[in-house]
Amino acid sequence: MERYNHYWAFPPNCVMPEPIPQKVMRLIKSEKGLTNNEQKWLYCVGIVSVVAIFASLLLLSPMPIMFAFAFDTITFARMECEYN
Numbered sequence: 001m002e003r004y005n006h007y008w009a010f011p012p013n014c015v016m017p018e019p020i021p022q023k024v025m026r027l028i029k030s031e032k033g034l035t036n037n038e039q040k041w042l043y044c045v046g047i048v049s050v051v052a053i054f055a056s057l058l059l060l061s062p063m064p065i066m067f068a069f070a071f072d073t074i075t076f077a078r079m080e081c082e083y084n
Contacts, residue, residue, distance in 0.1 A: 038079055045072050 020028075034042070052068030 041075050041079065045075050048072070 048071050049068045052064040055064035056062060
């Protein structure tokens with residue numbers, strides 16, 4: 001793994017790594033499920049969202065929900081496989 005969600009593989013009889021194609025990566029994700037790191041981020045998204053809802057009700061302000069929306073959007077965008 002070179003950087004977040006950017007994996008490389010060594011094809012048979014080759015010495016130079018190549019990026020794993022996105023279709024193959026999606027197939028691997030659908031078969032094996034999410035990694036532990038991705039599951040932790042999803043739990044954080046849920047906790048931040050629930051806390052933001054209660055904070056918005058308590059403070060009578062939409063700002064906690066805005067923060068949660070921004071956090072959730074960035075988290076899901078980083079977890080998304082890139083499209084070619």
